[in-house]
Amino acid sequence: MEQKNSKIYILIVVGMVSALGPFVTDFYLPAFPSLVTYFDTTASQVQLSLTFSMIGLAVGQIFLGPLSDKFGRKRPLVISMFFFVLSSVACVFSPSIEIFILARFIQGFSGAGGIVISKSIATDLYGGKDLAKFFSMLACVQGLAPICAPVLGGLLLMVTNWRGIFGLLVLIGLLLLSVLFRFHDSLSKENRLPGELKERFVYYKEVLWHRKFMYFVLIQVLGMGVMFSYIASSPFVFQEHYHLSPVMYSICFACNAVAIMLGSLSVVRFRSNEHALRVGVCGFMFLCCCTGAALCLELSVIIIEIVFFLFLFFLGIILPTSTTLALNLERQNSGTASAILGFLTFLGGGIVSPLTGIGNILYSTSAIMFVCCVLILVCTWRVLKMTRA
Structure with missing residues (x-):
C-alpha cells in the first residue's frame, strides 16, 4: 500500500497515541493525597479511580482491536480520541468521587484505542527490518512515558492543582485529535476484514x-x-x-x-x-x-x-x-x-x-x-x- 504520511509523522503520531496509556495511569499519581482531601474520601476510593481507568484500558483493547480490523484504523482512533477529550473534561469538573471514577473508566477505555491500534498501524505500513526498527523506537517512547508522566505531574502540582493535570490531558487530547485528522488510514478498504464483526x-x-x-x-x-x-x-x-x-x-x-x-x-x-x-x-x-x-x-x-x-x-x-x-x-x-x-x-x-x-x-x-x-x-x-x- 502506498504510504501517504511521512515516516516522521507516523512515528510521532503513533508514539503519542501509544503513550496515552501510561499518561492515563501515571500522570495524576502525585495528586492522590490532594484528591483524598478535595473529595473528602478515603485512599482506597481514590485508588478505585486508578482501578477503573485500568479496567477501561483492558476492556477497550478487546473491543477496539477488532473494530480497527473491520472499519480501518483512522475512524476508531479519532472516535476514541474524541471520547478521551470528553472524559478528561468530565474529570476536571467532577462534583464527586463517584463521577470522577466513572469519567476515569471512560478515559481508560478511550485511551486503549491508542495502545492497540498503534501496533496495527505499524504492522500495516512496515515489514521485516523496518518493522523491527519502528517497534524499537516505539518501545523507547513507551518506556519514557511512565517515567516522564509522574515527574511532569509533580512539577505541574507546583504551579496548579489536580484539575490542572487533567486540564493538560484535555489539551493533549485536542492536539492529538487535530493531528489525527491529517492521518491517512493505513488499512485500505480492500484489506479490511469482511463479514460480521462477531466473527473476530x-x-x-x-x-x-x-x-x-x-x-x-x-x-x-x-x-x-x-x-x-x-x-x-x-x-x-x-x-x-x-x-x-x-x-x-x-x-x-x-x-x-x-x-x-x-x-x-x-x-x-x-x-x-x-x-x-x-x-x-x-x-x-x-x-x-x-x-x-x-x-x-x-x-x-x-x-x-x-x-x-x-x-x-x-x-x-x-x-x-x-x-x-x-x-x-x-x-x-x-x-x-x-x-x-x-x-x-x-x-x-x-x-x-x-x-x-x-x-x-x-x-x-x-x-x-x-x-x-x-x-x-x-x-x-x-x-x-x-x-x-
Missing part, C-alpha cells in the same frame, strides 16, 4: 484453552499486579508516610521506572528466555521478601528506595520474557493473543490496586506483593516443567 471474537476461546500459553499470561498478569500495587501505593508511602514532596516522589518513581527498563534491556544477555525467566523469578522472590521486610519495619526512605529499585529491576526481566514466551506459542493468532494478554494484565492490575488501601498501607502492599510473587514462582515452576517434558 471466535478465536478468543481457542487461545484461552491453550494451557501453556495461559501459564505465561498468568506470570505476566501477576507481575503487572505487583507493578500496579506499587503504582497505587507509592504516592501514599513516599508522600504521606515519608513526607516527600511531589517532586521528590516523582524522582523516586522515575528511578524505579528506569530500574524496570534496565531489567528489560538485560534480557538479551541470557542464553534463552526460559533462563532469563528463571533468574528473574528467583531474584524477584528474594527482593520481594526484602522489600516487604523494609516496609513493615518502616526503615529509612533511602533503604526503601534501594530495595524497590532492585525489586523492580527483576520485574523488568520477568515482563518481556513472559510476553515473548506467551506470544511465541500463538503466532497464528498473535492479534487475539495480544488482546488477551493486554486485557488480563490491566484487569489484574485494576483488581489489585485498591487492595493496597485496606488497613495499614505498608502491611497491605507487602502482603499483596508477597502473594503475587509466590504465585509467580508456582506458575513458573509448572510451565518450565511442562517445557522440559
